[in-house]
Amino acid sequence: MDKGLPAKREITFETELFGSKTFLIYVEPVFSKAGETIGINYMGIDITDQVRKRERMIKIREEIAVQKAKETELNRTIHITEETMRAKQMLATMSHEIRSPLSGVVSMAEILATTKLDREQRQLLNVMLSSGDLVLQLINDILDLSKVESGVMKLEATKFRPREVVKHVLQTAAASLQKILTLEGNVADDVPIEVIGDVLRIRQILTNLISNAIKFTHEGKVGVKLYVVPEPPFAKEGSQHGSDGSTANQTTTNVPKEETCTSTSQTSSDQRGFHGKKHEGSCQNRSQSEPGTPVMNGKIDVTEEQAELPETTVWIRCDVYDTGIGIPENALPTLFKKYMQVSADHARKYGGTGLGLAICKQLVELMGGRLTVSSRVHCGSTFTFILPYKVSLSCDHSDDSDDPDDLSDMDDHGDSDDDATNGFFQFQPRTLGSLFSSNGSSRTQKLLAHNIGHVNSHKINGFSENYCSFPTSNGQAKEMDLVEDACSVAEALEISSEPECSFSHSPDHDSESAICRGRRHHNDVNGENKVSSIDVSTYSETSREVDVKVKISEPQLPAERQGRSDSGSQSTLNTSQEVSNSISKPKILLVEDNKINVLVTQSMMKQLGHTIDVVNNGVQAVRAVQCRSYDLVLMDVCMPVMDGLQATRLIRSFEETGNWDAAAKAGIERPSPSSDSLQPDCTPPKHIPIIAMTANALSESAEECFANGMDSFVSKPVTFQKLKECLEQYLP
């Protein structure tokens, strides 16, 4: 009113009858003729519904925006995850690639170690071996970790003898022991002679823990203790069992370490019968396999009755203890994290990659157990893990069990007592000195002494199964799936960051990233073996073996990396491809007027290993044939000046009559004879295969092509496959 201007506003009223309603109020002042405001007009519109709709719209829009944001975030996460997966797989693949030649180097070094060497040479060789070992260890760790993380790792279930595993691991550790330490092992009597589990992994874990213990202990001892325990609380379900619910019985009747399980001594005679079943591959798994499941022990009678139950589960605890430098409390939480060492100082002083414990933890948990640690600085540490093992019930139980006094019996029993039953081992420092001379030969001696199939290059941590001679095939068989998968994934994503391969000799081709393996081999082969149409896919699968062969036979391959990119391509290598075919190159003529078709066809032919001559119309085609003897002609049908049909007719007439009269009549003058010209007129010129390239127009029917003398036709667009088939069919 004051302003004299109309106004509009929304006002909401609360009405009793209709609830809240919103009105749009329009008020305008009314002026008298003189200009004074004398009143107002006002209008109200019920816009309740509109308002409601509007608010709903806003809400919907908000929701949509939120949804979109979520989607974007999700996509981004997926993307990142995918990339991470790929990167990880790439890492695994690369590690795998690196491993093979490296293990080759190490193997050669080991063989060298068996030859006559002077002192200095032997020292140098030792350095080589230990460095090589370290790197191989690292690579294996990486591979293992990535396998475990990506869920590829499959657990085995083989029978093995815990005592032997412990003994063997300790023996191995003792053999490479450089310090004055006592190694001891104690397997409780209630631990079964044989259990079922993933021997390799268990051995791996044990070895890892032991070598860690040794590493951080400068005096005193390092030991392994194995004993049966009742099912731990963290186990979600009881052990396997059959119908009898023996699981329930387990916990009630057992006291840790006091299993009334079979006493090994009593059943030793029976156990001996199982000797033959010992699995080769399963070196020593931890003797963690305790005899029978704890559960079973409590109810021996019951278990006897459950003869139908093939196996049952034992929980065995393993303590790896040492009198070493200990671990400060604050470092405990991060101990099992990847790449973490207790401190930077530790890392520097003691080396190592920090992967070991992480792997152990993953493996243990993968197998359904737990890995824990307790430690006191300057006193020592104990790493403990508990795992379930299956035991085949065919072994008898005996009631009599000695109460295993873990720390007793420090006196050594030597290491070659009754294998099956002996639960105590000890390796004194002085024994080491007498058995083994300096490092270099110890390795050799071990090699000779332990003539186990897979133990070819015995590494400290016993990762020997993957290193056989070079080039390996069995070790790779395991990795093949991973590698092949990785290949296909990796090929899809080619990142340029070249692996830091510093090999400069020919094996570096193997060590190059597997990412363009398939392609690279393709190129290599094409470059070297001059096979014109090789099937690339088969090649990448058999890459490893072939790769090695290629390498061995072509040591002069330039060591430059075939960087997938742009510059620095192996121009020398690939141009030679064109020049040096083993057979005389077939001469091919392409008759095509469309520049793009020419380019495409030429490129495809080049890929198939052929260079071609190109002309653009029928006249030029005839002239070309007059000058040169071709093995194959690809003839476009529709062309200016002279089309393909006519050109073919002319060429055929020459072949039939031996002269170029028809061509001359068409306006193409006869060529002067040259060295390349066709045979003299007395012998009939050979029939040149002419393939029509039709665009499927009405005027280019198949019959017409044949009628004009063409041998066959391909329809455009020309594809790689069509060309290939053509060449296969018409070239000798």
Place this chain on the structure above:
Amino acid sequence: MWHGIDMYSLVYSFGFVPCACEHQGIVDDQFTQLRKLEDENSPHFVMEVASLFFEDCEKLINNMAIALEQKQGVDFKQIDECIHQLKGSSSSIGAMRVKNACIAFRSFSDGQNREGCLRCLQQLSHEYSLLKNKLQTLFRLEKEIVAAGGSIPRVH
């Protein structure tokens, strides 16, 4: 980080663009085959062929436009030839929609239908622009990746 996108995204997109193109029918399997022909010896093959094609296509479209504008009578034979050329090139390079547009165009030119031809020409231009756009995006990505020190994922 380059241009605010990281290498992974770049390379990722690079893989995605051709797939998207094929998915939308803009290119067909022939294009994929051409990409397979790229290797260390001819790292820019697709780009070269595509550039050639763009030139060719523009010229032909131009010629046809001029021909169709002739007041004194449209030379349908010339148009037919242009279409034939374009059809051949587009099918060689795998430009499916352009090729199909040519096929449709041909029926109108056979029928000497000027109006129809004009419409087809418009459609053809449109498809061509679409293709050019997409391919140029692809090539630009390629350049960016290479400039950033990366390398192009090859098609296997």
